[in-house]
Amino acid sequence: MHPFSYVAPKTIDEAVAVLEKNGTRARPFAGGTDLLVQARANKWDLDTVVDIKKIPETMSLEVSQEGLTIGSGVPCYQVYNNEQIKKEYPGIVDGALIIGGIQIQSRATIGGNLCNAAPSGDSICPLIVYNAVAHISGPSGSREVAVEDFCTGPGSTVLQNGELLVKIVVPKPNAGSGTAYQRFTPRNEMDIAVAGVAVSVQLNNNGDDFESVRIALAAVGPTPILANKAGSSLSGKPINDDSISEAASLAKEEASPISDMRGTIEQRKHLIEIITTRMIKEAVKRARG
Amino acid sequence: MVQVFENKTSYNVVGTRPIRHDGIDKVTGRAIYGADVKVPGLIWGEVLRSTEVHARIKSIDTSAAKKMPGVFAVMVHQDLADPGTETTRNGLQDVDREFFNIMAKDKVLYKGHVIAAVAAIDRNTAQEATRLIKVEYERLEPVRNVDEATSPNAPILIEDLIGDHLGENVANTNIATHFRHEFGDVEGGFKLADLIVDREVSLEMVHQGYIEPHNATVIWHEDDKLTVWSSTQGSFGVRDQTAKFVGVSPSQIRVNYSEIGGGFGGKTKVYLSPIAAILSKKSGGKPVKIVMDRPSVFQATGPAPGGKVKVKMGVTNNGKITAAEATIRYEAGAYPGSAVNAGAICIFGCYNIPASRIDGFDIVVNKPKSAAYRAPGSPQAAFAIETVVDEICENKGWDKIQFRLDNAAKKGTRRGDGVLLEKVGFEESLDATRNSSHWNSPLGKPDNGKLRGRGLACGYWMNGGGPSTCDLMLSDDGTVMMNEGSADIGGTRASIAMQAAEVLGLAAEDIKPSIPDTDSIGFTGTTGGSRTTFATGYAAYLAAQSMVKELKTRASILWEIDETDIEFSNGVFRSTKESELKLSIKELAEKLGVTGAPVSTTSSVNMAAGGNGYAVHICDLEIDPETGKTDVVRYTAIQDVGTAIHPSYAEGQIQGGVVQGIGWALNEEYFINDDGSMANYSFLDYRMPTSLDLPMIETIMVEVPNPNHPYGVRGVGEVPLCPPIAAVGNAINDAIGKRIYEQPIKPGRILDAISKD
Numbered sequence A: 001m002h003p004f005s006y007v008a009p010k011t012i013d014e015a016v017a018v019l020e021k022n023g024t025r026a027r028p029f030a031g032g033t034d035l036l037v038q039a040r041a042n043k044w045d046l047d048t049v050v051d052i053k054k055i056p057e058t059m060s061l062e063v064s065q066e067g068l069t070i071g072s073g074v075p076c077y078q079v080y081n082n083e084q085i086k087k088e089y090p091g092i093v094d095g096a097l098i099i100g101g102i103q104i105q106s107r108a109t110i111g112g113n114l115c116n117a118a119p120s121g122d123s124i125c126p127l128i129v130y131n132a133v134a135h136i137s138g139p140s141g142s143r144e145v146a147v148e149d150f151c152t153g154p155g156s157t158v159l160q161n162g163e164l165l166v167k168i169v170v171p172k173p174n175a176g177s178g179t180a181y182q183r184f185t186p187r188n189e190m191d192i193a194v195a196g197v198a199v200s201v202q203l204n205n206n207g208d209d210f211e212s213v214r215i216a217l218a219a220v221g222p223t224p225i226l227a228n229k230a231g232s233s234l235s236g237k238p239i240n241d242d243s244i245s246e247a248a249s250l251a252k253e254e255a256s257p258i259s260d261m262r263g264t265i266e267q268r269k270h271l272i273e274i275i276t277t278r279m280i281k282e283a284v285k286r287a288r289g
Numbered sequence B: 001m002v003q004v005f006e007n008k009t010s011y012n013v014v015g016t017r018p019i020r021h022d023g024i025d026k027v028t029g030r031a032i033y034g035a036d037v038k039v040p041g042l043i044w045g046e047v048l049r050s051t052e053v054h055a056r057i058k059s060i061d062t063s064a065a066k067k068m069p070g071v072f073a074v075m076v077h078q079d080l081a082d083p084g085t086e087t088t089r090n091g092l093q094d095v096d097r098e099f100f101n102i103m104a105k106d107k108v109l110y111k112g113h114v115i116a117a118v119a120a121i122d123r124n125t126a127q128e129a130t131r132l133i134k135v136e137y138e139r140l141e142p143v144r145n146v147d148e149a150t151s152p153n154a155p156i157l158i159e160d161l162i163g164d165h166l167g168e169n170v171a172n173t174n175i176a177t178h179f180r181h182e183f184g185d186v187e188g189g190f191k192l193a194d195l196i197v198d199r200e201v202s203l204e205m206v207h208q209g210y211i212e213p214h215n216a217t218v219i220w221h222e223d224d225k226l227t228v229w230s231s232t233q234g235s236f237g238v239r240d241q242t243a244k245f246v247g248v249s250p251s252q253i254r255v256n257y258s259e260i261g262g263g264f265g266g267k268t269k270v271y272l273s274p275i276a277a278i279l280s281k282k283s284g285g286k287p288v289k290i291v292m293d294r295p296s297v298f299q300a301t302g303p304a305p306g307g308k309v310k311v312k313m314g315v316t317n318n319g320k321i322t323a324a325e326a327t328i329r330y331e332a333g334a335y336p337g338s339a340v341n342a343g344a345i346c347i348f349g350c351y352n353i354p355a356s357r358i359d360g361f362d363i364v365v366n367k368p369k370s371a372a373y374r375a376p377g378s379p380q381a382a383f384a385i386e387t388v389v390d391e392i393c394e395n396k397g398w399d400k401i402q403f404r405l406d407n408a409a410k411k412g413t414r415r416g417d418g419v420l421l422e423k424v425g426f427e428e429s430l431d432a433t434r435n436s437s438h439w440n441s442p443l444g445k446p447d448n449g450k451l452r453g454r455g456l457a458c459g460y461w462m463n464g465g466g467p468s469t470c471d472l473m474l475s476d477d478g479t480v481m482m483n484e485g486s487a488d489i490g491g492t493r494a495s496i497a498m499q500a501a502e503v504l505g506l507a508a509e510d511i512k513p514s515i516p517d518t519d520s521i522g523f524t525g526t527t528g529g530s531r532t533t534f535a536t537g538y539a540a541y542l543a544a545q546s547m548v549k550e551l552k553t554r555a556s557i558l559w560e561i562d563e564t565d566i567e568f569s570n571g572v573f574r575s576t577k578e579s580e581l582k583l584s585i586k587e588l589a590e591k592l593g594v595t596g597a598p599v600s601t602t603s604s605v606n607m608a609a610g611g612n613g614y615a616v617h618i619c620d621l622e623i624d625p626e627t628g629k630t631d632v633v634r635y636t637a638i639q640d641v642g643t644a645i646h647p648s649y650a651e652g653q654i655q656g657g658v659v660q661g662i663g664w665a666l667n668e669e670y671f672i673n674d675d676g677s678m679a680n681y682s683f684l685d686y687r688m689p690t691s692l693d694l695p696m697i698e699t700i701m702v703e704v705p706n707p708n709h710p711y712g713v714r715g716v717g718e719v720p721l722c723p724p725i726a727a728v729g730n731a732i733n734d735a736i737g738k739r740i741y742e743q744p745i746k747p748g749r750i751l752d753a754i755s756k757d
């Protein structure tokens, strides 16, 4: 690792300007729990790290009638310790709670997790099933991208030169909805997902049929995957083992994992089916309160 | 010399639990570890490591690195001192091959193999400079495991290696050694058997996983004396190996003791000190420090060998073993010297077998050179033998403890390598297992859909002896300064000091242990082989005995009576004739000045062998049949510890061994890519268990004193790692009704086994 400079701009415009000027030799720096590890491993050749945590917009954490706003500099522990978020967005908490241990969670951000774009990123699938939107600022102004479209490959995103993720906005869930995320890891903690599934269900008024369902899969493709077929197979279906197992087997088909040190293709596909089943049931349980 | 002791059953200090002498230093951060060393003028060294797994080095161009501002020195293999021509001959010692392991000459044999090194003003500059070194490789096909290494057209790793195959010299081979231990009529024994079970297990390399990376700081002074700091299990080993590879005599090197953040056998090897020494010399005597990073520790420091172990065992219908056979093929890594010798000694160590044959193979592969790891070679062997014994018992419906008792190794049993055992405590350990609350409590059935299983397995480790030195000096206040030469990796300052305290009738706290540099204490072997409490403790015992003798003389001068009329017990000297004449050591210490010179004593020993260690483990676990995930829910380790000098630290050793064994069984492995490199060189992907993956490890210490030690010490630190792979494997079989013969028994393998009906 060679010496690099550290800047901490106080406004989005300043940050964008430094990023634009330095191109690939500068990176935004949130918690740094990915960035520093990767810099040490020479994944980046950096001249400048741009700390985004002095910018007020990136540090806001707000729960309102419209939804939840998570600034891109907010560490996970603030998210999962927030009582309102715990109550209204349990799926977000499921993800934030398992990113590393307590030391990591004190720095690691959900924004950084998203921008790092690991297929196994634990907060990304929950964001996808909640219909979250990424708010981006860059040299040519601001734009919004659905989180499901944000990652474009392992470690790559829609972000262009000079662009910065400012915040993530999660729309407020309707009554009768429930969300849950779980991953499979051989160890109980401090591990990386072999496969993970987030499910968000919207039930009908009686709570016995699915109205709509979103299912997202982690660590089984080059990006987190929105499993459209699996999710839509449940629209209007009664909540029972048949409908759930059909959705789970569709999710299994939509997964396209590789074999590596963390697991094999067959194992990962099998796990997707199992965890999808479990998460649909958990999401239904949460929807019913 | 074997002296046989009558063991007492009650002691004053032995068997108590004082706070370790180095405890406050360690919890307050005052203790100095190797990487903490700071010396004026310090510069940093960094090494360039091979990106290739198996390749010839065509050229190394260091010119750009040499020119980089801030760089003081650059070195390659040729800058080391050649230890001698015999290094290329047959019969090469493992340590001689280290000459090529420390820094590759014309071939790299694993990814991470050191090729060159740089010293620079700071660490980052040194790192950047190594990136300027250009290496041209000619890539060769990698040899990834023992089967590939021994296949007919296998690429040869070491062209000048002459293999010793049952006494014959064989060229052009990756099998460095094939040896055999055999006695009795093996074929005849199998003919007598009513049941023969024959199984092969396979294992991957695993790492000790110590927290502290290797490090070294070296100053090459202008008078060609060298000062070294290095976290090591053996300062004298660092001194002697460094001397050999930098071309000085050991007496020119002083190695300072540093605290050590874990070793488990892995810090018996020397990687950095010779490099830092040469860099210091080339930098004009500047102190040079090198600290490895974690990827280097995984990719380039010695793991425990993987390989294959095959065991065939015959039994009669009335439960007697008639014969057994084993073939152990271990991965030495890049250079010869796996733990296959010890594996062969241990594999049948638990049993009394009338006829056995053991074939051992030491095989080089394109992986880092293997190193010791707690009971080196025995856990892998135990996985095979204890799986076979479990299958025999299941097949015959026999009680797993009774079968083992009926065939247990005991005094007079001939071990597989021919050695006759002295008094050992295996039967006592099996009895304790049978009486344990764990063994007698029902396994229970979880209501969460998980499958539960219980496994039992045993393990054996012979324990080591060897040379040790201990000096004692009595202070005026009646405390005793103690110098001893053993690196303290498991509470041995305490366990050694307590033995001196026991002799002297003092409290453990009255002994002040230190571990001085190699110029200031007599030669002491590396901490390893569970030898330290046994051998250095014995040296402390003898030095304390000498001190008692000397103090008797002083009391006789003081009291003007005959020495033979003075007795000593519980720290008090008494006249046997006049009851008013008595003095405690503390009282006597104040009066020493009038009786003569200061009182200091020393003792050096060379112990023949340690006391054989036996362990029996019970493991209960739960498996999620849908995901293949295993959770160990209860675990009890029963072990003959001889005498637990400090029971808490003996328990800690047992618990730590079990934890490492559970990791080894379930998830730890060198996951090797197709190109032969290690994929998972971080603690994220090298999955050691965390506290959340473990139950409380219960221990039952059985004390069958070792007759060759005054307090019956056997050595406790290694045998607890022997049974767990098999105990976990047997429990998994109990839970899912399937045997998995490949370590690690990871979730994917369990899923596969469950789905194959």
Ligand SMILES: Cc1cc2nc3c(=O)[nH]c(=O)nc-3n(C[C@H](O)[C@H](O)[C@H](O)COP(=O)(O)OP(=O)(O)OC[C@H]3O[C@@H](n4cnc5c(N)ncnc54)[C@H](O)[C@@H]3O)c2cc1C
Binding pocket: A027, A028, A029, A030, A031, A032, A033, A034, A035, A036, A037, A052, A072, A073, A098, A099, A100, A101, A104, A107, A108, A109, A110, A111, A112, A113, A114, A115, A116, A120, A121, A122, A123, A159, A163, A164, A165, A166, A190, A191, A192
């Ligand atoms: C010990 C350990 C355990 C871990 N465990 C887990 C785990 O269980 N699950 C998991 O998913 N991850 C895990 N991680 C990875 C990491 O902690 C998470 O991905 C974390 O959420 C990253 O957040 P950060 O704020 O630290 O990101 P940083 O490291 O600061 O940034 C990550 C990447 O995003 C870019 N970036 C950051 N902020 C922005 C922005 N506002 N705009 C544009 N780009 C930006 C950075 O340049 C960098 O490329 C672990 C890491 C460690 C070291």
